[in-house]
Amino acid sequence: xxxxxxxxxxxxxxxxxxKRKEKNLSQQQLADxxxxxxxxxxxxxxxGKEDFLFSTLLKICVALEINIDQLFKN
Numbered sequence: 001x002x003x004x005x006x007x008x009x010x011x012x013x014x015x016x017x018x019k020r021k022e023k024n025l026s027q028q029q030l031a032d033x034x035x036x037x038x039x040x041x042x043x044x045x046x047x048g049k050e051d052f053l054f055s056t057l058l059k060i061c062v063a064l065e066i067n068i069d070q071l072f073k074n
Contacts, residue, residue: 010048
């Protein structure tokens with residue numbers, strides 16, 4: 001992962017975790033809703049360790065029923 005973008009990845013991850021918890025979903029439940037995604041991928045994204053594809057983020061947003069811009073807010 002490019003070190004220049006670590007802060008934004010962490011922000012996205014923290015917001016993703018908050019939204020998932022608001023919906024009372026486990027990482028596994030979210031992974032299943034997002035289309036047979038691996039639970040560890042959700043964990044890595046939430047912890048700012050995953051250099052994910054944009055389409056992956058879109059699938060997660062659909063599963064959480066949120067707009068993607070909600071993940072970028074500080």
